[in-house]
Structure formats: structure tokens, C-alpha cells
Amino acid sequence: MSLRATPLDWPEWMGETVKLAAKDDWTFEGTNGELQISPRKSAPTVWVIVSRKAASYDTALLTMLNVYKQEFDSISFNVVKLPETVDELKQVLDSADQQAQLIYTVGSKATVAVHTLYQGGKLPVVSVNAKDPVLMGLIDDYRGSGDNFAFTSLNLPANVTLSFLLKYMPELSQIGVLYARTNKSAYLTQFLPLQKEAERRGIRVLGFEVDESNEEQMLERVMASEISALKSQDGNLDTTLLWLTGSSSLLARVDEINGLSQNLPLLTVVPEAVNGEEHSALMSVGVSFVNNAHQAALYGIRILRDGENAGGLPVGVISPPDISISFRQAKRLEKAVPLVLLEMASDVYSENGSVVRSQGMSVERQ
Known part of the structure; x- marks a missing residue:
């Protein structure tokens, strides 16, 4: 013995x-x-609670695994889909208490659900691929939660977003903002703040609220009616643009949105929605899923390895923002892209769709 x-x-x-x-x-x-x-200290175990199936969540998890692989010789991840009921989620959190040293919540839905049940809990929790926690009402201050939660954010401050939209279109008079009715986090953290900031500067904002369960709010009808309303102020739509929020259901329909846009430029908060393909947004100004997940991974490492307090970490907001530009779309729309934005862009796609710049680095052609 x-x-x-x-x-x-x-x-x-x-x-x-x-x-x-x-x-x-x-x-x-x-x-x-x-x-x-x-x-x-034995090899730590990390639990990851994922809101649902989504390509963006796959990107986040893969990014975090790559970062942790570089920092830890041995670490385990247990990935769990967000349960349907509160009681089931309580069981998951009870199990995590016994087996884990850290929890990640992937997506706004999982972040809100876990925060509701587990604020002040035993384990530190880090959010990833989730919207602004202050705008969602989870915490009051960007300096930190003061409890067991550390937050990262996919959002930019509304004044920053609008400043870049004005760099693209200095004479901007109207913005049509697309969001899914079911995506409350996009409405609260991306539509309402931008609307408030834009209207403060005399720029009109119309909400394109899409709800495929309601015949009157299906994408095609919403696009037709709201663009007609935009034309009432800007007949040729020369000083108007469309802004696509991080509503996953709409991000998957960029091709349809372009087809219904009547040649309005489509800009978005999601860098991954810009690429070299035929169906792409023209430009993005936001936080990439990769960079957000990288920051969330570093927060977790600081907590696990360095003993930092989750509640003392400030809300992780990427600055400067990630900018992606598709010159294929610019050519299709016959819309020029200001040089100042090209100089700042981290990802650029040429008129034929090839990658010219990736993650801020020029790509050499063979």
C-alpha cells in the first residue's frame, strides 16, 4: 500500500x-x-458548451485548440451541446464542477444561459463567439465582471462601426440594417446601437427584420418593401448602403440578399462573409471569428496557467477591427473602394476572386 x-x-x-x-x-x-x-498540477480539463451547430463555432473551437496546443503539453477538452432545458443545463454545470477547471461558452445563447444559472459559480467561465455582454445586459462595465466570468465580444462600438461606414461612403444618408427576428443578440447589440449613433448624426436607419415563419417578413418581401422605403428619401440609392448583422441565418443567404438588393452595396460586421466567390458581401468591418477565439483562448490560458482572476479581465474587444474587401463585388456594383480602407484591410480579394492579402500579409502568386 x-x-x-x-x-x-x-x-x-x-x-x-x-x-x-x-x-x-x-x-x-x-x-x-x-x-x-x-x-x-495535473493536466487541466476544459469544458466547452456550444449553443448549436454553426460553422462559426467550428472555427472558434479549432482556433482555440491550436492556441492551447502551443501553450500546454497536455490538456483535455469536453465539448457539450447546450441542453434544451434549465434542469439539463444544471446537470451539465454540476458535472463540470466535478471534472473541469474552466468552462467556455460558445455563442450568445449559451453565454446568456450559463450566466443566468452560474454567475458566481465555482469555475471560471470565458465567452467566445458571443455578442457584447454590456449591451446584452450581462454586466455593467467593460472593465470586467467582478465575478467568475470573463467575456470577449464580437461587437465593435457603434461609433467605430459608423466611422468606417462613413469612410466608405462619406455622403451616407441611409442604412438598411438586416437582422433576423429570432436573433435577439444581433438586434440588441448591433442594430439598436448603430441606429442610435447614426440617427444622432442625422443618418436614417431602417430595420430589415426577417422572420421566415411569418409570410409578411420573409426575406424577399422585407427587401422589396424596405428598399422601396429607402428610395423615398434617396431615389437612386446613391447615398444608401445595406448593413448585415451577425445573424447566422442571414449570413448563409448572402447570395439571395445580393440578388434582392437592387445593386445596393452590402457591408457586414462579419469578416467571414467576405470572400472571393460570386456570392460575397462587398466589405466587412468587424471582428473575425478566428481573432475573437484566439483572444478567448489567451484569456483561458491566463486563468489556467497564470492564475489570473476571470472577473478582473476586461471585456475583450478587438482593435483595430478586421476589414475584408472583395473587389469582385466592387466591380459588379461599379462602386469604388476608398484607398484608406484598402490600406487598412487585413483580407483583400481581387476582381477575379483570388486572394491578394490575407491576415494583413500580401499573398505571392506562383
Whole structure:
């Protein structure tokens, strides 16, 4: 039977210099005939609670795995789909309490649900791929939660977003903002703040609220009626643009939106919605899923490895924003892209769709 070593049963054949020098990092067990030395800190286990199936969540998880692989020799991840009921989520969190050292919530829905049940809980929690926690009413201050939650954000402040839209279109007079009725986080954190900031500057904002369960709010009808309303102020739509929020159901329909847009430029908060394909937004100004997840991974590492307090970490907001530009779309729309935006862009696609710049670096053609 192996017993934990004490000063009385430390092996006579082993000098105590080892024990005294290594006691902070190692534990010692054994008898006079055998000594077992083990790391004081075992490989951590991280639980990840995912809102639902989504390509953006896959990107977030893969990014975090790559970051952790570089920082830890050994670590385990347990990924769980957000349960349907409160009782089931409580069971998941109880299990995490027993088995994990850190929880990630992936997506706004999972973040809100876990925060509601687990604020002040035993384990630190870090949000990833979720909207602004202040605008969602989860915390009051960007300096940190003060409890067991550390937040990152996919949102930019509304004044920052609008400043870039004005760089693209200095004479901007109207914005049509597309969001899904079911995506409350996009409405609260992306539509309402932009509407307030734009109208403060005399720029009209119309909400394109899409709800495919309601015949009157299906995408085609909403686009037709709201663009007609935009034309009442800007007949040729020369000083008007469309802004696509991070509503996943609409991000998957960029091709349809372009087809119904009557050649209005489509800009978006999601960098991944801009690419070299035929169906792409013209430009994005926002936070990429990769960069947000990278920041969330670093927050988790600081908590696990360095012992930092989750509640003391400020809300993670990427600055400057990620900008992506498709010159294929610019050519289709016959819309020029200001040089100042091209200079700032991290990802640029040429008129034929090839990658010219990726993550801020020029891409050499073979």
C-alpha cells in the first residue's frame, strides 16, 4: 500500500534536498522502498458548451485548440451541446464542477444561459463567439465582471462601426440594417446601437427584420418593401448602403440578399462573409471569428496557467477591427473602394476572386 510521504517516512536513501527544492511543483508519495514523484498540477480539463451547430463555432473551437496546443503539453477538452432545458443545463454545470477547471461558452445563447444559472459559480467561465455582454445586459462595465466570468465580444462600438461606414461612403444618408427576428443578440447589440449613433448624426436607419415563419417578413418581401422605403428619401440609392448583422441565418443567404438588393452595396460586421466567390458581401468591418477565439483562448490560458482572476479581465474587444474587401463585388456594383480602407484591410480579394492579402500579409502568386 502506497502512503503519502511525510518527514517521518521520507526514504532514508533519498536526500531531503530534492523534497525541499521541488515541493512547490511536485507531490511525493511512497514508502522506504519506493518514491513516486508527480506533478502538483495535473493536466487541466476544459469544458466547452456550444449553443448549436454553426460553422462559426467550428472555427472558434479549432482556433482555440491550436492556441492551447502551443501553450500546454497536455490538456483535455469536453465539448457539450447546450441542453434544451434549465434542469439539463444544471446537470451539465454540476458535472463540470466535478471534472473541469474552466468552462467556455460558445455563442450568445449559451453565454446568456450559463450566466443566468452560474454567475458566481465555482469555475471560471470565458465567452467566445458571443455578442457584447454590456449591451446584452450581462454586466455593467467593460472593465470586467467582478465575478467568475470573463467575456470577449464580437461587437465593435457603434461609433467605430459608423466611422468606417462613413469612410466608405462619406455622403451616407441611409442604412438598411438586416437582422433576423429570432436573433435577439444581433438586434440588441448591433442594430439598436448603430441606429442610435447614426440617427444622432442625422443618418436614417431602417430595420430589415426577417422572420421566415411569418409570410409578411420573409426575406424577399422585407427587401422589396424596405428598399422601396429607402428610395423615398434617396431615389437612386446613391447615398444608401445595406448593413448585415451577425445573424447566422442571414449570413448563409448572402447570395439571395445580393440578388434582392437592387445593386445596393452590402457591408457586414462579419469578416467571414467576405470572400472571393460570386456570392460575397462587398466589405466587412468587424471582428473575425478566428481573432475573437484566439483572444478567448489567451484569456483561458491566463486563468489556467497564470492564475489570473476571470472577473478582473476586461471585456475583450478587438482593435483595430478586421476589414475584408472583395473587389469582385466592387466591380459588379461599379462602386469604388476608398484607398484608406484598402490600406487598412487585413483580407483583400481581387476582381477575379483570388486572394491578394490575407491576415494583413500580401499573398505571392506562383
